[in-house]
Amino acid sequence: MPGTVKGSNENSSDPALTRAADQVESTTLACLSRVKPAMARLNKKILCFVDEYGTAGEPGFALGCVIVWARECGRLDKTFSDLLPASVNEVHAADWEKEVVQGVLGRLKQATLSQNMILLNKPYSLKTGSRPEIYANALVETVKFAIKRFRAANRGGRFIGNVEVIVDACEQNTDLRFLRTIEKARLEDGLFKAVIRVVTLDSAASRVLQLADLVAHARSWIVNGEENAKGLRDTYGIEVS
Secondary structure: OHHHHHHHHHHOOOHHHHHHHHHHHHHHHHHHHHHHHHHHHHHHOEEEEEEEEOOOOOOOOEEEEEEEEHHHHHHHHHHHHHHOOOOOOOOOHHHOOHHHHHHHHHHHHHHOOOOOEEEEEEEOOOOOOOHHHHHHHHHHHHHHHHHHHHHHHOOOOOOOOOEEEEEEOOOHHHOHHHHHHHHHHHHHOHHHHHEEEEEEEOHHHOHHHHHHHHHHHOHHHHHOOOOOHHHHHHHHOEEEO
């Protein structure tokens, strides 16, 4: 016990024992000083998972986004996984019947708290630049929209920082032109300055990134005239800009 060690240090006449006890105490305090800031960073960190519907520069292109506190991400992963059919390894909304996708999203809405997680679907119709640059600009606008909504839902004041963006890897978002556009925005573009980094990841490695695929695919229901923005929000909890 720390009290016992300290007492031995104070009462012992053995200099070697005193030095050893002091070293144990200082090492323990140093470890605690490193752990506390690390936990604080985890508690405040925000993760933003993004996948696309369609192709950048083409009609109907949109991004789906799941923004969530890092501390809640594991719980969301499990909740979403528990809603999936037992035989599913990786989720691809385009391979599923519409009713299956809608059923999963509807049940997820009932099972989660909106302030801990927000689902967003944002179209991007501008066609200036190459496809990687269009994708990058769409990502910047989507993440800024997500940060605004997340800040409002969590009463986060005017500033939110420490946001990490995880994007499903594809040809467009691994291109050097995409990376340059993102880095420029990260240094210069308003709310996007809250982003500490953008990483690309194979969706097979993340259930929450697969959820972003479902959210992105919901754009097809609007494109096909089967749903509107109000329907997506009320039925599935997906915010549409």
